[in-house]
Amino acid sequence: MIEVRIHGRGGQGAVTASRILAEAVYHDGKYSQAIPMYGTERRGAPVTAFVRIDDVRVRERDLVHEPDIVVCLDALLSKRQGIVEGLKKGGLALLNYPHPPEEVPLGGEFNIATVDATSIALETLRRPITNTAILGAFARVTGLVKLESIEKAILHRFPGRLGEMNIAAVRRSYEEVHMPKPAKIKKPTEAAAPLASSGYGVLRSVADWRVFRPVWDLDKCIGCRFCWIYCPETAISWDVEKNKPQVDYRKCKGCGICVNECPVKAIEFKREVV
Ligand code: SF4
Ligand code: SF4
Known part of the structure; x- marks a missing residue:
């Protein structure tokens, strides 16, 4: 079984990404499961979703604590050590990040792939909704799901023009992803601070x-x-x-x-x- 954890912010579509990915895997003839984890209903607040992929029926119902793959939809969150917490040794972090994997300031024994999903989303969707813009990169670097299956799942969810725009984002991210490289930093430079935030206060900033x-x-x-x-x-x-x-x-x-x-x-x- 492959377990995926998706990080994003409210408004970027992390939960939708998990559902599209799970459906696409189903179109490929495999079994899948998507689990959303909602925090505050607040645009911009950190959001997490999970996907399990297997050749046999998925019976686990717990959240994913030690993922094989971490996907991050937000370029600023992609620099936070907390997003790779629990990532398996040799696992993959697929990040929305505007620079190549060698420039990602995360530490650990895993591989990093990057794609500038924010720019792709802004240019294809005119909005920084990065969920579909990273799924093409996911298909390319993992080989776990076919590009056509992701496109089919997108058209099912977003018929018509909106679907076509999202498919354009998927295809660009498939082409433009920087393929995985081992993380340069072996030891994390920052303690994995929790990602969930209740928002602004004396000690918090948004x-x-x-x-x-x-x-x-x-x-x-x-x-x-x-x-x-x-x-x-x-x-x-x-x-x-x-x-x-x-x-x-x-x-x-x-x-x-x-x-x-x-x-x-x-x-x-x-x-x-x-
Ligand atoms: S910037 Fe000035 S003009 Fe514009 S909404 Fe604020 S108060 Fe009004
Ligand atoms: S100041 Fe910031 S949080 Fe307030 S409305 Fe403008 S963009 Fe939104």
Whole structure:
């Protein structure tokens, strides 16, 4: 049996990825199981899902604790040692990461493959939803599932144009994945901190949830306060003296609501550098 653990953030489609993968494996004539693990219903919060693949019926019902394969949909999470916790010796970490495996700062006795799934998703889907953009890479580097089966499972879930766009993402990731290399660092440089986060507080920041950062041009701002009102994380406060918004980036998860709500386009969304 092959056990897979998928890490992502709320909104990236980790649970959907697990379901598409399990269905694709079924189309290949194997047995499979997808298990979602929900935390808070909060866009950007860490999410985990699991898949089991076997030639015989899968009877286990537990979560996967020692995966053969770890898949990470988020480029910033891909640098966190916690995502490879429990990964079997000689296992595979398939990461959404914009650089080759040699540049991944994770340590251990496993192999690393990378694909820039965020760029692929932005260019094919126009949104940083990286789940399908990594499944093509999964088919290529593991050989556990056929590309056509993933495409069939995607069309079943997303018929029509949306399905075609997702298939374009799958095909690009199949072509563009950096094939597995042994992790360069043998000993982890960072203790495997827990990934689950209840969000902002005295000791916590949601800054690393962001794919994009809102940047204000206060000269354009007309002081309508829409961004301040609609921010779901209370990351924006009001500077009464200047009658302008100010942001605390530790609280900003990059949801983009402020950008959408601003009536004069005074807020620009800029991609974070990984
Ligand atoms: S992107 Fe804007 S609305 Fe979203 S959390 Fe950041 S400041 Fe708030
Ligand atoms: S929504 Fe735009 S115009 Fe209104 S306060 Fe915010 S930045 Fe200023």
